Amino acid sequence: MYSSELIKGTLKTIILKLLSDNDKMYGYEITHKVKELTGGKIQLTEGALYPTLHALEAQGILSTDVVNVGNRIRKYYSVTPNGKKVATEKVNEFSEFLDTMIFLLDLQPKLG
Amino acid sequence: MYSSELIKGTLKTIILKLLSDNDKMYGYEITHKVKELTGGKIQLTEGALYPTLHALEAQGILSTDVVNVGNRIRKYYSVTPNGKKVATEKVNEFSEFLDTMIFLLDLQPKLG
DNA sequence: AAAATATACATAATTTTCTTAGGTATATAA
DNA sequence: TTATATACCTAAGAAAATTATGTATATTTT
Known part of the structure; x- marks a missing residue:
């Protein structure tokens, strides 16, 4: 586990990336993924x-679809057409930020 | 300028990296650097x-040396021997965090 | 069968971290 | 002489997360 300090500010980006790739996911599923x-x-x-x-x-970036699974509810989230732009921008901005930090801290990232 | 959201949580790491490489710097100098x-x-x-x-x-990671420059004061900060460990750990942790985020968001970082 | 764990949502109080806005004071450039 | 640069600092408020709960059903373990 990373210190929570580092993860701060990345939550939206992570959510939007996952939902961009998976078209619909519910909250509990996101945490586990x-x-x-x-x-x-x-x-x-x-x-x-x-x-x-x-x-x-509330910002219109995600939309929801509540589904009944047995007697429990499950709230699926999807990126709206408008939200797709925001999602792409968020990920791109984070990518540039990483490049800046790699240079600033003189890091050698591990590549896939 | 990146959205301040992204920069959150990186301040200590940036400070400690700069001071690790430069052995002493003052606040104003850090912002400009x-x-x-x-x-x-x-x-x-x-x-x-x-x-x-x-x-x-206060945590003993940095020590200070106040110097007079003309009639103005300048407060130099240095990493203490104890702080060096913390500094290295912080930068290493950030480096690992970067790798994780690169994988999670499927990014292609720009290399130096 | 009972107890524990997993699934699945949610909020509220507090804490942490940063922004915004201000304050003090000297030195230099326009 | 007015503005900008240097150089420190703090305090109120906002933003984002943590921690601690709460509700309820489903499944697995003892």
């Missing part, structure tokens, strides 16, 4: 996730 | 910088 993809190094907390999802929906 | 090195893309605000420097000093 991120944990899985990062080998447990990034664990989103629900207290941070849900308010952010609500905010993105 | 970062601005110069990033082509204006990252601009530290004094309201964030000074309290952070004070906190790092």
Whole structure:
């Protein structure tokens, strides 16, 4: 687990990237997908996730689809057509920011 | 300029990296160095910088040396022997975090 | 069958970190 | 002489996260 300090400010970007690639996901699923993809190094907390999802929906970047699974509800989120631009911009901005930090801190990133 | 959201959480790492490489710098100098090195893309605000420097000093990670320059004071900060470990750890942790984010967001970082 | 864990949503109080806005003072350039 | 640059600092407020709960159903373990 990284110190929470580092993860600050990346939550929206992570959410928007995952939802851009997966077309619909629900909150609980997002936390588990991120944990899985990062080998447990990034664990989103629900207290941070849900308010952010609500905010993105209120801004028209995400839309929701509530589904009943047995007797439980599940709230699927998707990126709206308008939100797609925002999602791309967020990821691009983060990418540039990373380049700047790599230069500034003189890092050698591991490439896939 | 990057949205301040992205820069959140990187301030300590930036300060500690610069001071690790330069052995002593003063606050005003740090802001200008970062601005110069990033082509204006990252601009530290004094309201964030000074309290952070004070906190790092209080934690024994930085030490200070106040110098008179004409009639003005200048407060030089250096990484303490103990702080060197912390500085290295911070930069290493950020480096790993970068790798994780590059993988998670499927990015192609620009290499030096 | 009972207890524990997993699924799945949510909010509210507090803490952390930063922004914004201000304050003090000297030195230099226009 | 007026503006900009140098150089420090703090305090109020905003933003974003953590921590701690709360509700409820489903499944697995003992």
